Each structure stands twice: as structure tokens, then as C-alpha cells.
Amino acid sequence: xxxxxxxxxxxxxxxxFRYTWLKKAVDAVxxxxxxxxxxxxxxxxxxxxxxxxxxxxxxxxxxxxxxAPARRGSRIRxxxxxxxxxxxxxxxxxDPFLEDPGTLWLLHWQLVSVPERAxxxxxxxxxxxxxxxxxxxxxxxxxxxxxxxxWTRATPASLKRDIDxxxxxxxxxxxxxxxxxxxxxxxxAELGVMRASSRQQNFAxxxxxxxxxxxxxxxxxxxxxxxxRPSQTQTVTLEDLAFGEGAPxxxxxxxxxxxxxxxxxxxxxxxxxxxxxxxxxLKQIYVHQVxxxxxxxxxxxxxxxxxxxxxWSQARVRRAS
Numbered sequence: 001x002x003x004x005x006x007x008x009x010x011x012x013x014x015x016x017f018r019y020t021w022l023k024k025a026v027d028a029v030x031x032x033x034x035x036x037x038x039x040x041x042x043x044x045x046x047x048x049x050x051x052x053x054x055x056x057x058x059x060x061x062x063x064x065x066x067x068a069p070a071r072r073g074s075r076i077r078x079x080x081x082x083x084x085x086x087x088x089x090x091x092x093x094x095d096p097f098l099e100d101p102g103t104l105w106l107l108h109w110q111l112v113s114v115p116e117r118a119x120x121x122x123x124x125x126x127x128x129x130x131x132x133x134x135x136x137x138x139x140x141x142x143x144x145x146x147x148x149x150x151w152t153r154a155t156p157a158s159l160k161r162d163i164d165x166x167x168x169x170x171x172x173x174x175x176x177x178x179x180x181x182x183x184x185x186x187x188x189a190e191l192g193v194m195r196a197s198s199r200q201q202n203f204a205x206x207x208x209x210x211x212x213x214x215x216x217x218x219x220x221x222x223x224x225x226x227x228x229r230p231s232q233t234q235t236v237t238l239e240d241l242a243f244g245e246g247a248p249x250x251x252x253x254x255x256x257x258x259x260x261x262x263x264x265x266x267x268x269x270x271x272x273x274x275x276x277x278x279x280x281x282l283k284q285i286y287v288h289q290v291x292x293x294x295x296x297x298x299x300x301x302x303x304x305x306x307x308x309x310x311x312w313s314q315a316r317v318r319r320a321s
Contacts (some may be wrong), residue, residue: 024055
């Protein structure tokens with residue numbers, strides 16, 4: 001099991017992130033590194049005080065923001081947009097308004113692939129031994145892990161709140177008699193990786209093909225996974241890719257056909273950098289060269305933009321005729 005140098009079970013102020021938050025966060029820190037600490041932050045960001053803190057948290061947790069060291073004599077750390085954050089959310093970026101399902105899968109990977117960012121998210125998708133669970137199941141397991149690791153800041157109360165936000169990230173809410181703002185689902189609820197029972201007492205991770213997951217985003221996650229592996233082996237088995245800690249097959253809840261289909265297409269997507277092969281019944285990938293993750297995303301978003309331009313062009317031709 002991965003041993004995290006630090007863990008995060010709080011910071012979201014009990015709010016999952018909303019559709020506009022990550023773009024607002026990137027725009028804000030591009031304009032002012034101390035935007036989240038400014039006296040007028042609530043006015044500029046258009047949210048309440050707790051949501052300002054939550055927006056900052058989710059920017060960091062998804063890797064769209066990074067934190068710089070505090071200046072001498074100050075305890076306040078400035079935030080800056082990461083390269084990926086700018087590429088996605090700046091004006092004219094790849095997908096500033098979260099309209100592409102590929103971006104949602106990318107953000108999901110960003111959350112569940114690093115234990116330090118959003119520990120509950122990482123643990124459930126990488127460590128939980130089953131597919132069905134209750135809030136109590138997760139809390140008891142995490143409390144055991146916390147005791148084993150000596151993570152003193154993780155209290156039962158903070159774990160309970162964190163698990164609730166985790167569930168609300170992926171399971172659409174069906175609540176009555178609450179404010180409209182509190183019923184807004186997190187964008188990641190669209191992914192369909194979690195299903196709740198009718199009374200939201202039991203929850204299940206859903207393994208399927210997840211057709212909305214683009215091959216390029218899967219390859220991005222695979223490249224990220226390969227770079228993080230402790231040993232830079234040239235082969236990785238299908239079992240490791242499907243069930244190994246931090247592996248994209250497990251993180252994306254892919255069933256075997258869904259994983260095999262994407263592995264079969266890897267050679268084309270990675271320009272032969274990674275090739276899937278089955279010899280003598282042994283299914284594995286051969287890593288000739290780990291592809292550049294940013295290049296993979298760029299080719300995906302550029303192809304999507306080209307498809308959009310072609311549709312508009314065809315529509316104009318039909319109208320003209």
C-alpha cells in the first residue's frame with residue numbers, strides 16, 4: 001500500500017466542487033496570487049466565505065492550482081495556476097466550461113490518483129476491497145488506517161464529513177426541502193461510477209465500459225501511472241492494470257472489455273510508445289516509451305475542436321442548399 005507523506009480529509013468546507021469553480025479559481029489566481037486571501041474575495045468570486053475556501057481546496061485537490069512558499073515575514077501562501085489548469089480553464093482553453101466529458105474523467109483521475117490530495121477519494125477507488133459499501137464501512141476502514149499510520153489530525157468527525165462529500169461528488173442527490181444551491185450536483189456525478197440505493201444507505205462502484213472515457217484521457221492516466229511506478233519496468237500485466245493500486249483500470253472502474261478495448265487502441269494513440277500484446281496467454285503492455293501526458297491531451301482536445309468545426313461547416317452547407 002502507498003504510504004502517503006501527508007493526507008487530506010478536510011478543506012472542502014463540506015462542499016463538492018461546482019461547474020464554474022475551477023475556472024473561477026484559475027482566473028482568480030492568474031490575476032492575483034493572493035486572490036483567495038483578499039478581503040473582497042467573496043465579492044470577486046461570487047460565493048460565500050466557506051465556498052471561497054472550498055473553491056481554493058478543489059483547485060489544489062484537482063491539480064489545477066499549486067501553492068508557492070510564503071514570502072519572508074508572511075504566513076500566507078500564494079496560489080498559482082498549474083500548466084494543466086491554464087490549458088484547460090483559461091479563456092480560449094481546452095474546455096473552460098466543463099462541456100467535454102473527457103475533462104470530467106481527467107478531473108476524476110486527478111482526484112483519485114494522488115493520496116495526498118483527497119485521501120478518501122484515493123482510498124475508495126484504489127484500496128477498498130469491495131464494490132458495495134456504506135458510509136459506516138468506509139469510516140471504520142479509514143479510522144483503522146488513520147490509527148495505523150498515526151495521522152493525528154484525522155478525527156472521526158472530520159472523516160464523517162469527508163466521506164459525505166466524497167459520496168456527494170459521485171452520487172446524484174435526491175433531497176427535498178433544502179436550498180437550491182445545496183442540491184446542485186458535482187459535475188463528476190455525470191460519470192456514472194457510483195450508484196446509490198433508493199434511500200442512499202448503500203453505494204456501489206460501477207464497473208463498465210464507460211464509453212464517455214476517451215482513449216487519450218485513459219492513455220494520459222496510464223502515462224501518469226507509469227511515471228509513478230517505483231520500478232520502471234518495460235512490461236505491465238493486465239491484472240496490474242485492472243486491479244493494481246493507482247492503475248487506470250481500477251481508478252476508472254473499467255470492466256474487462258472496456259479495459260481491453262482501450263489497451264488494443266494504445267498503439268495508435270501513443271504512436272507505438274505503448275503496445276498491448278497477448279503471447280502464450282500472457283496479456284500485458286510493452287512500454288517502449290512513456291508518452292508525454294500533455295501531448296496526449298492536446299491531440300484529444302484538438303481533434304474534438306476539429307470535429308466541432310466540421311459539424312458547423314456541414315450545417316452551413318445544408319442551410320445554404
